[in-house]
Amino acid sequence: MYDPTVARLTYRALLGRRRALILGALPLLLVVIAVAVRGLTGADDQTAVNVLGGFALATMVPIIGVIAGTGAIGPEIDDGSVVYLLSKPVKRPTIIFTKLIVAIGVTMAFSAVPTLIAGLILNGNGQQIAVAYTVAALVASIAYAALFLLLGTVSRHAVVFGLVYALVWEALFGSLVAGARTLSVQQWSLAVAHKVAGGDLVTSDVGLTTATVLLVAVTVLATWYAGQRLRSLTLAGEE
Amino acid sequence: MAVEQYLATGPGDQTRIHDIGYRTYDGPRLGRAYARRSLYSQSLRGAYGLGRSVKSKVLPMLLFVVMCVPAAIMVAVAVATKAKDLPVDYTRYAIIMQAVISLYVASQAPQSVSRDLRFKTVPLYFSRPIETADYVRAKFAALASAMFLLTGAPLVVLYVGALLAKLDFADQTKGFAQGLVSVALLSLLFAGIGLVIASVTPRRGFGIAAVIAVLTISYGAVSVVQAIAYEQDSTGAIAWLGLFSPVTLIDGVQSAFLGAHSAFPGGQAPSDGQGAVYVLVVLGLIAAAYGLLLRRYKKVGL
Secondary structure: OOOHHHHHHHHHHHHOOOHHHHHHHHHHHHHHHHHHHHHHHOOOHHHHHHHHHHHHHHHHHHHHHHHHHHHOOHHHHHHOOHHHHHOOOOOHHHHHHHHHHHHHHHHHHHHHHHHHHHHHHHHOOHHHHHHHHHHHHHHHHHHHHHHHHHHHHHOOOHHHHHHHHHHHHHHHHHHHOHHHHHOOHHHHHHHHHHHHHOOOOOOOOOOHHHHHHHHHHHHHHHHHHHHHHHHOOOOOOOO | OHHHHHHHOOOOOOOOOOOOOOOOOOOOOOHHHHHHHHHHHHHHHHHOOOOOOHHHHHHHHHHHHHHHHHHHHHHHHHHHHOOOOOOOOHHHHHHHOHHHHHHHHHHHHHHHHHHHHHOOOHHHHHOOOOOHHHHHHHHHHHHHHHHHHHHHHHHHHHHHHHHHOOOOHHHHHHHHHHHHHHHHHHHHHHHHHHHHHHOOOOOHHHHHHHHHHHHHHHHHHHHHHHHHHHHOOOHHHHHHHHHHOHHHHHHHHHHHHOOOOOOOHHHOOOOHHHHHHHHHHHHHHHHHHHHHHHHHOOOOOO
């Protein structure tokens, strides 16, 4: 199910040349903000929750997920070079699975690690807040990577649709319509974080059981359907 | 080795170009200004998907509709309830709809320049009688005009609706004019930032993500830090923090000079002195974007 060559090519497509630097800019910004906030206010649990929840989990993780998830397959389909990959005797679900593993790894590395560092800077893991949000970021990384990888195989405008989901659906509708929050990767991962932190600082709108079931279901279904899409992929011309 | 020798002793002095009687072109030469105008109008049409496939019309048109519908609803409500004033200021509208504006510039800026880079068509443009500056100016102006259409259209809807609802004419006209100045600045700033980022990468998807990241992440970061500064009662810092993201820059300029109510936490509008700094930064950023684009296209693909 895992093909090292495909993985190596995907890593190079995602992190090669200067792209790793651009991906690294966001986590760096988070750490800089954490340092600035700590310097401005001192260690404070509520502030840590605001920064980690409002900036790290709500903005940074989805955007890195979009870049890594769609970037793992989108450009190849876009410029047609995916046919060279598909013509090799590698099963297409295997290709998807490998690319998913790589996308998850990249998203985790660039979102969960800086979240943990920022959390430690902000309040030194008081009340398990840093760990809770790191776990949330790890869980969200998996679901986002699977979801946006599927988008990459479905649409040529995957990045736009991914961003619409991440910014408009989760941020805008999530804050206006309560029902939208039940269907949001962010809230599902917050449910897991709530379990880890235990206290009232980290809250979620969905229960842990629902969240876990939905997370697993979305990840598995998205991966399966992406494999199906790749099996019947037709290459269209430029728009 | 054998090949090289053959090339070196090729039939050198026997070659000549025959005149086989093609006619030369003696029609009118439309020149540099015409080429620039064409590039401008084609880029502007392209920014709304006109002259391109149906699929590429969907997103820009959809975003345009999403921009205008809330304005139409507000107007309908104002007319129906015979309100004394519109529910939203002209200057505030673009700030509320900033996510849509960001998505538009993120999707259309790479569309405008990245494809030229990827398919290596830039040298073809420069084989026409246009210079680097013409290409940059045409693309910049086209995207800024497209943005101005996007952000100005809902203001026109609001204004017409306000006049239909018989609101105070002088008051509404003043607000409308202030709103137009503000969205013009916003269009130039966003178009400049979007084009600079998009012109670095030939890959469209990556360009979209980079533009949206710069626009929304900086806004998210600035808002979070501003909110924390507000909670800590260091209100003096709020206005200075606003200098670090495009949306808050426009917000600061219009609340200092264009009579808008600031969206900063606690409604902390910048003072006149700070407002002057805001204007300078906005103009400086627009000029810097233009300069960077010129530098970018000095040697591209040539």
